[in-house]
Amino acid sequence: MLAFCTGAAFVAYGLSCLRSESMTAEFRRFGLERLRVLTGVLEVLGGLGLLVGLVWPPAMWLSSGGLALLMMLGVGVRVRVNDSLVQTLPALVLMLVNGFILFASWQ
Numbered sequence: 001m002l003a004f005c006t007g008a009a010f011v012a013y014g015l016s017c018l019r020s021e022s023m024t025a026e027f028r029r030f031g032l033e034r035l036r037v038l039t040g041v042l043e044v045l046g047g048l049g050l051l052v053g054l055v056w057p058p059a060m061w062l063s064s065g066g067l068a069l070l071m072m073l074g075v076g077v078r079v080r081v082n083d084s085l086v087q088t089l090p091a092l093v094l095m096l097v098n099g100f101i102l103f104a105s106w107q
Contacts, residue, residue, distance in 0.1 A: 002097065003051075003054060003064070003101050003105070004051065006098065007048065007049075007063075010043045010046050010050065010067060011044055012047075015044060017043060018044075023036065024036060027039075030081055031081075032077065046063045046066050046067040047063075049062060049063025053105065057105060060101065064101040064102040065102050068102060071092070071098060074091035
């Protein structure tokens with residue numbers, strides 16, 4: 001259930017990253033405009049991978065590990081631009097959730 005919800009959330013968030021003006025502004029604020037599309041695509045693919053991983057475990061391992069790494073980088077970006085804990089918390093929680101999914105699915 002956790003992988004399904006997280007996968008669906010990443011698909012939605014990734015699509016938002018690709019299409020939303022507010023996300024374009026966020027990446028501009030981070031100084032990472034050129035990485036917005038790549039980030040959105042990786043989030044969509046990772047989310048879909050979590051969903052596929054419900055029936056094919058290697059996709060779960062790859063996707064959860066990749067998304068945990070992507071969110072770790074997101075936390076680093078938030079820290080670098082001096083965002084508040086409240087602004088950083090979503091990336092931190094999603095990093096931990098995907099780390100947990102990776103660990104739990106590896107067993």
